[in-house]
Amino acid sequence: MNLTHLDESGQARMVDVSEKPVSVRTSTASGRVLLSEEAVAILRSGDTPKGDALGVARIAGIMGAKKTPDLIPLCHPIALHGVKVSLEIVDEGVEITARVKTADKTGVEMEALTAVTVAALGLIDMIKAVDPAAVITDVRVEEKTGGKTGDWRRS
Numbered sequence: 001m002n003l004t005h006l007d008e009s010g011q012a013r014m015v016d017v018s019e020k021p022v023s024v025r026t027s028t029a030s031g032r033v034l035l036s037e038e039a040v041a042i043l044r045s046g047d048t049p050k051g052d053a054l055g056v057a058r059i060a061g062i063m064g065a066k067k068t069p070d071l072i073p074l075c076h077p078i079a080l081h082g083v084k085v086s087l088e089i090v091d092e093g094v095e096i097t098a099r100v101k102t103a104d105k106t107g108v109e110m111e112a113l114t115a116v117t118v119a120a121l122g123l124i125d126m127i128k129a130v131d132p133a134a135v136i137t138d139v140r141v142e143e144k145t146g147g148k149t150g151d152w153r154r155s
Helices: 037-045 053-066 109-127
Strands: 023-034 080-092 093-104 137-145
Touching: 023 037, 023 109, 037 080, 037 093, 037 109, 053 080, 053 093, 053 109, 080 109, 109 137
Parallel strands: none
Antiparallel strands: 023 093, 023 137, 080 093
């Protein structure tokens, strides 16, 4: 298997994408924050001690997607044309989904994963006084479209 982020001597490198064509690319990622019953009840009631926990988490996720190349060492800075972060309260906690879109030379899987993870961290920051045992879990790419490898969807 050819690992594209390693040079001939095995050293990490940023892949040269200058010759790749621009194409529309999307990626959707998901994850969960597992919470106590008390924390879920407080989120459902809207009476979180620090304010709008879901709103803050949503904005944190969008900001995280935009900062991905600052956080992931070999990730290309690309123009993001759309970031949508959704949070749904469920009995076990909160399910998070992020969809990221670009028209660029490389994909947005890392941006979608970062959006989900940073949204989860933002949510935990807002609810930690109620549930210090919150857990981020199941962060994963669900699908991607565009680019040389085409479309992919988790089965």
